[in-house]
Amino acid sequence: MTKRSKSFIDINTLVRKNILTLKPYSSARDEFKGEAEVFLDANENPYPSPYNRYPDPLQRSVKAKLAEAKGVDPANIFLGNGSDEAIDLLIRAFCEPYQDSILITDPTYGMYSVCAEVNGVNVQQVVLTPDFDLDLEALPKTFDASTKILFLCSPNNPTGNLLSRDKIMEVLKRFYGLVVIDEAYIDFAKSKSFVHELAKYPHLVVLQTFSKAWGLAGLRLGMCFASPEIIHILNKIKYPYNVNIRTQDLALDALDNAYRKDIWVDEILTQRDKLVKALRSLKIVDKVFHSDANFVLVRVKDAPFTYQYLTDNKIIVRDRSRVTLCYNCIRITVGTPEENDKLIEALKKL
Incomplete structure (x- = not known):
């Protein structure tokens, strides 16, 4: 990777030209800021219900x-409909269709490449080392002048x-495009x-994301942190009330009660250690x-068979055996003590 001083990076040179000059849609609640008693600006139903007004x-x-x-x-904050919205918007804002590329590691989270392909953006891949x-x-042999975004998932x-x-x-010191670090699992x-x-x-x-440690996967709320310049670009092209x-x-309630998240994280980490120990004792397991x-x-010895066996026993894991570097691998989420016990008891019978 050719070394470039970070002071030379001008975000505006990376943004698609039509996005840079785009005049964003301005909703009624974008134009008004402050306190009011009568709202007659957004063509809402005026009769009270919990959700008759548009959100901020x-x-x-x-x-x-x-x-x-x-x-x-x-x-420095953009909030979206899951982290997937931010991924999609970053590609749309910074990558010219049928011209620019993103760079991902292999294996990694699948939505980076899906969002790129939906937007007509090329996907370059560099395989991780055997220790992931x-x-x-x-890396420098894989990307070229067309590479606008590098996605790194860590924990992967x-x-x-x-x-x-x-x-x-x-990489941050030497890569000239955007470096996106996906920390969905950083709390663990x-x-x-x-x-x-x-x-x-x-x-x-x-x-x-609020989906993992915060226990709010069903709400679909993702967090994106970046410079104000990048956040401004994302706000220009997002849906008005996303x-x-x-x-x-x-989300406000969760942030007011962050202790609940901390309790869950501690318990999940405790259960992860117990699960790893139990898995390593099983004869069908080659490596954890x-x-x-x-x-x-x-x-495991035979990932597709193990996956189907667990499914037949109403225990769902992910078969990752067709993923690069993950031959005969299954991915297991850490569950409650009761759920983990059911998994281990089922695997002991194989």
Whole structure:
């Protein structure tokens, strides 16, 4: 990778030209800010119900509390319908269809490539090392001048491990496009978040979610942290009311009661250790890989057979045996003690 000073990175040079000059749609609630008693601006049903009014299009109350919790400014936050919305918008904003590319590791979270292909953007791949880490020698041989975004999932899905922090820092210093670090599972890891590096690297984007540690997968609320310039671009092209009122209210409640998340994380980590120990004692298990997430990747004698056997016993895991570097592997989410016991008891019979 050719070394470039981060001070030379101008985000505007990376944005698609039509997006840079786009005049965004302005909703009624974008134009009005402040307190009022009578709202006659948005063609809403005036009769009271819990949801007759449009939500705050910029989720200001949620961002204010989230900013305090994460140690960033609200201007550094974009909230979306899951992290997938942010992934899609980043590709749409920064990659010219049929011209630009994204770069992903292999294996990794599948939505990066899906969003790219939907938007007509090429996908370049670099295979992780056998221990599931970044290959800094192969990386510069894979991307080219068309590569606008590098997606790194850490802890990685489906492997479960953190990518080397030192290697990621090296990439941040040398890669000229956007570097998106997906930290969906960071609450279960011992490493600190890259959110704290935003001030140093204007091309850094960090994704997190309320779906995992916060226990709110059904709400579909994803977090994106980046420079105000990048956040401004995402706000230009998002749907006006992309996060509904109910989701915003429940997110505020979760942030007000963050202790619940901390209790869940501690219990999941305890159960993860117990699950790993139990799995390693089974004769059908060849290897349990190190995990920094709320799941474990397990190599078994015959993954497709094991998956079907568990399904027949009403226990659902993921068969990852066709994924690069994951031959004969299944991915198991850490469940409750009762759920984990049922899994182990079923596997003991194989």
